[in-house]
Amino acid sequence: MKQKTRLAEHVIKMILFLCALVTVLTTAGIIWVLFSESISFFQTVSLKEFLTDTEWTPLFTQKHFGILPLVSGTLLTTFIAILVALPVGLTIAIYLNEYASKRFRKVIKPVLEILAAVPTVVYGFFALVVMTPFLQKIIPDLPGFNALSPGIIMGIMIIPFVSSLSEDALFAVPQSLRDASYGMGATRLQTVFRVLLPAASSGIVSAVILAVSRAIGETMIVAIAAGQQPNLTFNPLESVETITTYIVQVSLGDVPHGSIEYQTIFAAGAMLFVLTLILNNISFQFNRRYRQKYE
Amino acid sequence: MNRITRSKIIDQLFKYFGILCTSIGLIMLAALLINVFSDGFGRLSIDFFTALPSRFPEKAGILTAWTGTLWIFGLTILIAIPLGVGAAIYLEEYTRKGFLSNVLEINIANLAGIPSIIYGILGLTIFVRTLRLGESVLSGALILSLLIMPIIVVSTREALRAVPKTIKEASLALGASQWQTIWHQVLPAAFPNILTGIILALSRAIGETAPLIMIGALTYVPFVAKSPLDEFTVLPIQIFNWISRPQAGFAINAAAGIIVLLGIVFVLNGIAVVIRQRARNKIKW
Structure with a gap:
């Protein structure tokens, strides 16, 4: 009986271990898939051309393989999103943590979380059908596809990320620092800007970097509302194509498996993967730093 | 002054x-x-739910889309829950702090941050081409399962961690084995929180579009999927398809589809919130 239990214990442990192994296999699979196909891509296209050519036209007869226009499109929409999400998200975090009553916070937090639960295709629809026409009333020359509208909507989508992570960071600041500041006669706002934000800075930086990474990888909003024209520009009023949109565009078309056009999605995907991986890990480092500081 | x-x-x-x-x-x-x-x-009308896709916006419906979403939902539950909860139990209850657990931890944090479209590329290469599952419901469910697995692992681990050590120690002291302790004591105690995390992860999977586009779920599917190996489409993809059409009629269809999709997502989120609140009010550790 006892031996039977012991055997069963062992088998169960093995099964659970295999479940955990799936996560490692997923990572290995992603790296293998992206890089093995990218290697065949880079046998045709030099890394130098990929990183320095200013045109991206793999689907035309005159082929150019410079990723820069896609990178600029991605950075532009991301920048606009952060410009919206950072001030709003951070202010919400400060307000909920330092000003609002407990009851208000309890009601409002789940409502804000809903913003993060809305599927991105819905935001894309909203950007194209509501935000763009609205912006066109203010800026009459704005084309139907542009970087500004999806950038703003993406910013609204990531507000909850910035606000809830910043809130955690502000919450972790010891009460004694607040008390000291109030004891010196400072107002709440002075305390926030001169004591709490500096004390919580690494947590907030971590939140912002994570939000940047989220925006870089966002696909549907930009695929619907930003256009499909690789465009080396930093003008928010122009149509741009992001790395993610390009990958979608290719998979929507009839590109033969194994061709150089097909391989471009792996090279673009590898670029995206590396970019987000670096950002995420910088963010983890900052996060760890503030946790060590106060816990 | x-x-x-x-x-x-x-x-x-x-x-x-x-x-x-x-x-x-x-x-x-x-x-x-x-x-x-x-x-x-x-x-929104009964016809909208029972009609197949069509070139004419007034005739088009979401029958293939909502049945596809139901298929994906069911299969993802079957695949993602055992994998995610199993992995979380292993990481939380069986590994000792050390190099291996550190690597696993960093790996899961990174997986959670990988853009969903990359999972689509993985699925396209591994499930659709290498394993020859085709552009099927099963391929889609496998991709979404991998995508939400890190979310389930993280939330399940938090739930397990919240169970007081004393409960475990009491069970072990009475002679229960480790698995008996987990199965009879820890999991029931952590169940509401685990369920909340799972539901939130599933609601994320329901709304995902990009990874399924990668495996070709946007192609015109004129029939309802009958087996896991059939081609399929899902609600978000049907919506995306309608958004990209120029005719105004399709924008109306897209809006109607969005009402249905948001309905599902909000109901799931609502259930999760209720379960969490109830658990919080009930538990007195």
């Missing part, structure tokens, strides 16, 4: 700015809902 009054006024002003910022999100949400409802509510 003047400076003090001024700081106090600025402090008050910031408070109103805070209220304004907090309401921006809510205003946007309201604007989105109002817009979608005014565009699409009139289009």
Whole structure:
């Protein structure tokens, strides 16, 4: 009986271990898939051309393989999103943590979380059908596809990320620092800007970097509302194509498996993967730093 | 004195700015809902749910889309829950702190941050081509399962960690084995929180579009999927398809589809919140 239990214990442990192994296999699979196909891509296209050519036209007869226009499109929409999400998200975090009553916070937090639960295709629809026409009333020359509208909507989508992570960071600041500041006669706002934000800075930086990474990888909003024209520009009023949109565009078309056009999605995907991986890990480092500081 | 009054006024002003910022999100949400409802509510009818896709917007419906979403939902539950919960139990209850557990931990944090479209590329290469599962419901469910697995692992581990050590120790002291302790004591105690995490992860999977586009779920599917190996489409992809058409009629269809999709997502999120609240009120550790 006892031996039977012991055997069963062992088998169960093995099964659970295999479940955990799936996560490692997923990572290995992603790296293998992206890089093995990218290697065949880079046998045709030099890394130098990929990183320095200013045109991206793999689907035309005159082929150019410079990723820069896609990178600029991605950075532009991301920048606009952060410009919206950072001030709003951070202010919400400060307000909920330092000003609002407990009851208000309890009601409002789940409502804000809903913003993060809305599927991105819905935001894309909203950007194209509501935000763009609205912006066109203010800026009459704005084309139907542009970087500004999806950038703003993406910013609204990531507000909850910035606000809830910043809130955690502000919450972790010891009460004694607040008390000291109030004891010196400072107002709440002075305390926030001169004591709490500096004390919580690494947590907030971590939140912002994570939000940047989220925006870089966002696909549907930009695929619907930003256009499909690789465009080396930093003008928010122009149509741009992001790395993610390009990958979608290719998979929507009839590109033969194994061709150089097909391989471009792996090279673009590898670029995206590396970019987000670096950002995420910088963010983890900052996060760890503030946790060590106060816990 | 003047400076003090001024700081106090600025402090008050910031408070109103805070209220304004907090309401921006809510205003946007309201604007989105109002817009979608005014565009699409009139289009909702029984026919809309029972009609196949069509070239004519007035005739097109979401039958293939909602059945596809149901298929994906069911299969993802079957695949993602055992994998995610199993992995979480292993990491939380069986590994000792050390190099291996560190690697696993960093790996899962990274997986959670990988853009969903990359999972699509993985699925396209591994499931669709290498394993020859084709552009099927099963391929889609496998991709989404891998995508939400890190979310389930993280939330399940938090739930397991919240169970007091004393319960485990009491069970072990009575002679129960480790698995018996987990199965009879830890899992029941952590169940509501685990369920909350799973439901939130599933609601994320329901709304995912990009990874399924990668495996070709956008192609015209004129029939309802009957087996896991059939081709399929899902609600978000049907919506995306309609958004990309130029005719105004399809924008109305898209809005109507969005009402259905948001309905599902909000109901799932609502259930999760209720379960969490109930568990919080009940437990007295």
